[in-house]
Amino acid sequence: MQVVQAGPHKYMLLELEADVLLSIAQQSGFECKLEEGTLALALELTARGRELPLLLFDAADPANLGWFSRCQFYVDGRTGAVLQTPLAIANQKDRGGRLLPNAIRLRLAKELPVNFRMPGKNAVTEQSVYAVLFNFLSALTNTGVGVCGGPVVRPLAGRVEGAGPRN
Numbered sequence: 001m002q003v004v005q006a007g008p009h010k011y012m013l014l015e016l017e018a019d020v021l022l023s024i025a026q027q028s029g030f031e032c033k034l035e036e037g038t039l040a041l042a043l044e045l046t047a048r049g050r051e052l053p054l055l056l057f058d059a060a061d062p063a064n065l066g067w068f069s070r071c072q073f074y075v076d077g078r079t080g081a082v083l084q085t086p087l088a089i090a091n092q093k094d095r096g097g098r099l100l101p102n103a104i105r106l107r108l109a110k111e112l113p114v115n116f117r118m119p120g121k122n123a124v125t126e127q128s129v130y131a132v133l134f135n136f137l138s139a140l141t142n143t144g145v146g147v148c149g150g151p152v153v154r155p156l157a158g159r160v161e162g163a164g165p166r167n
């Protein structure tokens with residue numbers, strides 16, 4: 001990890017290893033395509049062989065109350081940000097524009113403000129980011145992740161609103 005100063009702002013530059021990220025995805029049951037950028041890593045994650053959708057559910061729906069009480073992670077549905085983490089997600093769609101129930105896109109920020117804190121007010125290190133990524137991917141397949149509002153990230157599990165009548 002490096003600290004960079006840009007005027008009055010200080011940023012941490014995480015030095016995340018691609019092979020470790022791919023290994024974490026594989027251990028969590030996902031196939032992963034990784035694309036490295038200067039400020040972030042983009043991962044296309046697919047849970048091949050999974051018959052049920054990923055446990056990404058609408059946290060506001062009363063029918064999903066059981067999921068909501070068990071989840072460890074929440075996603076801002078307007079931005080895709082996974083709250084209190086350097087992660088952001090987006091749905092993946094097929095060629096027809098329908099959501100893929102077993103796949104997501106994940107963006108992992110490599111540049112964070114120095115005062116950024118993980119849950120529990122823990123400082124950010126590469127190891128803590130790896131742990132949060134593993135826990136997040138496990139939550140998608142085992143315990144559930146809540147989507148809070150917004151049209152950008154759509155729920156994949158629980159009671160999901162239909163797209164309306166087909167033409």
